[in-house]
Amino acid sequence: MDPDRAYEWAELLKAFAHPTRLQILAELGKGTRCVTDMEDILPVTQVNISQHLTVLRNAKLVDFAQDGAVRCYYLSRPKLVEGVLTLLSADHPVLRKTKEQIDREKARSGKERVAVRA
Amino acid sequence: MDPDRAYEWAELLKAFAHPTRLQILAELGKGTRCVTDMEDILPVTQVNISQHLTVLRNAKLVDFAQDGAVRCYYLSRPKLVEGVLTLLSADHPVLRKTKEQIDREKARSGKERVAVRA
DNA sequence: TTATATGATTAGAAGATTCTAATATAAGAT
């Protein structure tokens, strides 16, 4: 993976990587919400929600449309956000491999390579 | 989203959210690697690689099998890791909505709800 | 058993993130 892409992706993932921000994203997955809607749901201050929304906005994960004094926030990349949340909610059993399994895997991929050549 | 889950997922995403760790994960996606293999690829010190591997290990994203003095690292949740990398590499155009679009969306979902009741 | 290779740990400085308190801004209501 090239380092620029790694850096860029890490920045994006950092925006996801906070409990409050994940909850905001999940809520916006259900539909447009304004800041006071989120205040009703999340146990954090208005100021803090605004700050997290700024982080999400900088990451281009959310944006808003102004409606009078109210800002209607929405997901600007819903497929990305929903994809991440779906992946996280799936069950991913933790594998364990022995040295022997790894050796066998290497042997197998070696054979395949030979087979392709032959 | 319940707060415990949000916290847990945020912890997991933090493990992903570093350029060097993403590069390690991408490399392990290609197959088992030991620490010196990674030293050859990444422009960081052995110590730093070990530290990042510890973070990844604590997040249960990688594990290793010992082979003499060498540790063969592998992805312990390859579907999860590859899923995240695949999502990130896909193109996700950034949407923009006007207040009017949002109003129309709300009207539509309202109608749907009424239709179900009728 | 001494040397070499592989990899981990620890301490601490530097930097980034997060939260709170105070304040600001802008729209709509009175």
Place this chain on the structure above:
DNA sequence: ATCTTATATTAGAATCTTCTAATCATATAA
């Protein structure tokens, strides 16, 4: 005009993360 409602900004303390330097541990080779 003033008040209220909705939301953002700023400053700074507290905390967390990351990197470097030094050191340790273990396995194998000489």
